[in-house]
Amino acid sequence: MKAAVLHEAGGIPRYEDFPDPVAGDGEVIIDVKAVAVENVDRAIAAGTHYASEKYTGRFPAIPAFDGIGALPDGTLVGFGNIRLPYGALAEKTVVPQGSYMPIPDGIDPAVVSVMASAVTAMSMKTAAGFVPGETVLVQGATGVAGRLAVKVARLLGAGRIVATGRDDDQLREVQAIGADTVINTAVSDEALAQAYLDAKGDGYDVVVDYLWGRPSEILLRALVPRSFAFGKPTRVVQIGESADTEIALAGSSLRTSGVEIYGAAKGLDPQTMDEAYQQIVTWKRSGELTFDVEKVPLSDIETAWQRTDLKGRRLVVMP
Ligand SMILES: NC(=O)c1ccc[n+]([C@@H]2O[C@H](COP(=O)([O-])OP(=O)(O)OC[C@H]3O[C@@H](n4cnc5c(N)ncnc54)[C@H](OP(=O)(O)O)[C@@H]3O)[C@@H](O)[C@H]2O)c1
Known part of the structure; x- marks a missing residue:
C-alpha cells in the first residue's frame, strides 16, 4: 500500500510503499478515508512532544494517531489506538477491535476529522462552566x-x-x-497589557487559551488589580501552546486577581464528552457551525506537511 513514511524524528513524511498491515487476533483493518493533520502530529513526528517516544520510537513509522475510515463491512468510523509502526496517514491501518466509533451519518468524513477541535472549544463550558452572557477571551483565535x-x-x-x-x-x-x-499580540509587552485592559470591559469571565507563552503571561500579569480591590474571577482554560510551552506565573497573579486556571480535560467524562460532541454535530447539521478544511491527496503529503499558508484552514489528507 501507499503511506506517508517517516524515517527519522524531525523528518518529512514521504509518499512511499509500505507493507500492508495484516490483522492479528482481535484486530481489524481500516480503509483510511480522512486524516486531519494537526500541530500535535507534527510535534510527535518532530520528536518534541511528550508522546513522541511512544508513537515514533522506531522507524520507519507512519504518522498521525487517529482518523476516519471504513471497516471491512463499509461502516464509516472514527478510529484510534493504531498498532505501531502503522499510523493513520496511509491507505490502510490496523487497530484493535472496538477502537472505533461510527461517525454521524451524512457528514463529510473530512469535516468529521476536524470536529474534535470544536469539541475542545466546548471546554469553555465543560471545564470553565461558561454560562450565556459571559465575556470570553479567545487567545490564538486566528x-x-x-x-x-x-x-x-x-x-x-x-x-x-x-x-x-x-x-x-x-x-x-x-x-x-x-x-x-x-487584539493584535504582535506589539510591545506594555502595549499588549494595555490592550488586554482596554478590551476587558467588566472583565473576562472565561479565557480559552490556545497560545500560552508570552501573550498569556502578559494577560495574567495585566489581570492583577492595581489596588487591594477584589479581582474579578476569570476562569482560564489551557488548551494549546502555539506561542510557547511555558509561562512564568507570578504568585500575585493567582493570589489577587481571581484567576483560576484549568486544563481542557477538566470536567470531561464519557457523558460530558458525548454531550459536547453531539452539540457540535447538531450545529454542523443545522449549518450554524462551519469547518474550513483543505483536502489534499496522500500523494501530496510531502508538500502538504510543510505548508504554512493554511490560515485557519485544517489540512485533511484523503488517502
Ligand atoms: N487539546 C486539544 O484537544 C487541542 C485541540 C486542538 C488544538 N489544540 C492545540 O491548540 C493550539 C492551536 O491549534 P490549531 O490547530 O488552532 O493551530 P493552528 O491552526 O496552526 O493555529 C495556530 C495559531 O497560533 C498562532 N501563533 C503561533 N505562534 C504564535 C505566537 N508566538 N504568538 C501568537 N500567536 C501565535 C498562529 O498565528 P499565525 O497564523 O499568525 O501564524 C495561528 O493563528 C495548538 O497548540 C494545538 O496543539 C489542542
Missing part, C-alpha cells in the same frame, strides 16, 4: 481551533467575545465570524 472557539462561544451565547492573533488580515476574518473586539 488558528483553526481558535476560530472554532469564537464560533462556539457565539453559539453558546457569549455576551462579548474578545479574540487575539498576530495578523491584522486574519483578525478581520475573526471579527467577521463573531469576535466583537480583536
Whole structure:
C-alpha cells in the first residue's frame, strides 16, 4: 500500500510503499478515508512532544494517531489506538477491535476529522462552566481551533467575545465570524497589557487559551488589580501552546486577581464528552457551525506537511 513514511524524528513524511498491515487476533483493518493533520502530529513526528517516544520510537513509522475510515463491512468510523509502526496517514491501518466509533451519518468524513477541535472549544463550558452572557477571551483565535472557539462561544451565547492573533488580515476574518473586539499580540509587552485592559470591559469571565507563552503571561500579569480591590474571577482554560510551552506565573497573579486556571480535560467524562460532541454535530447539521478544511491527496503529503499558508484552514489528507 501507499503511506506517508517517516524515517527519522524531525523528518518529512514521504509518499512511499509500505507493507500492508495484516490483522492479528482481535484486530481489524481500516480503509483510511480522512486524516486531519494537526500541530500535535507534527510535534510527535518532530520528536518534541511528550508522546513522541511512544508513537515514533522506531522507524520507519507512519504518522498521525487517529482518523476516519471504513471497516471491512463499509461502516464509516472514527478510529484510534493504531498498532505501531502503522499510523493513520496511509491507505490502510490496523487497530484493535472496538477502537472505533461510527461517525454521524451524512457528514463529510473530512469535516468529521476536524470536529474534535470544536469539541475542545466546548471546554469553555465543560471545564470553565461558561454560562450565556459571559465575556470570553479567545487567545490564538486566528488558528483553526481558535476560530472554532469564537464560533462556539457565539453559539453558546457569549455576551462579548474578545479574540487575539498576530495578523491584522486574519483578525478581520475573526471579527467577521463573531469576535466583537480583536487584539493584535504582535506589539510591545506594555502595549499588549494595555490592550488586554482596554478590551476587558467588566472583565473576562472565561479565557480559552490556545497560545500560552508570552501573550498569556502578559494577560495574567495585566489581570492583577492595581489596588487591594477584589479581582474579578476569570476562569482560564489551557488548551494549546502555539506561542510557547511555558509561562512564568507570578504568585500575585493567582493570589489577587481571581484567576483560576484549568486544563481542557477538566470536567470531561464519557457523558460530558458525548454531550459536547453531539452539540457540535447538531450545529454542523443545522449549518450554524462551519469547518474550513483543505483536502489534499496522500500523494501530496510531502508538500502538504510543510505548508504554512493554511490560515485557519485544517489540512485533511484523503488517502
Ligand atoms: N487539546 C486539544 O484537544 C487541542 C485541540 C486542538 C488544538 N489544540 C492545540 O491548540 C493550539 C492551536 O491549534 P490549531 O490547530 O488552532 O493551530 P493552528 O491552526 O496552526 O493555529 C495556530 C495559531 O497560533 C498562532 N501563533 C503561533 N505562534 C504564535 C505566537 N508566538 N504568538 C501568537 N500567536 C501565535 C498562529 O498565528 P499565525 O497564523 O499568525 O501564524 C495561528 O493563528 C495548538 O497548540 C494545538 O496543539 C489542542
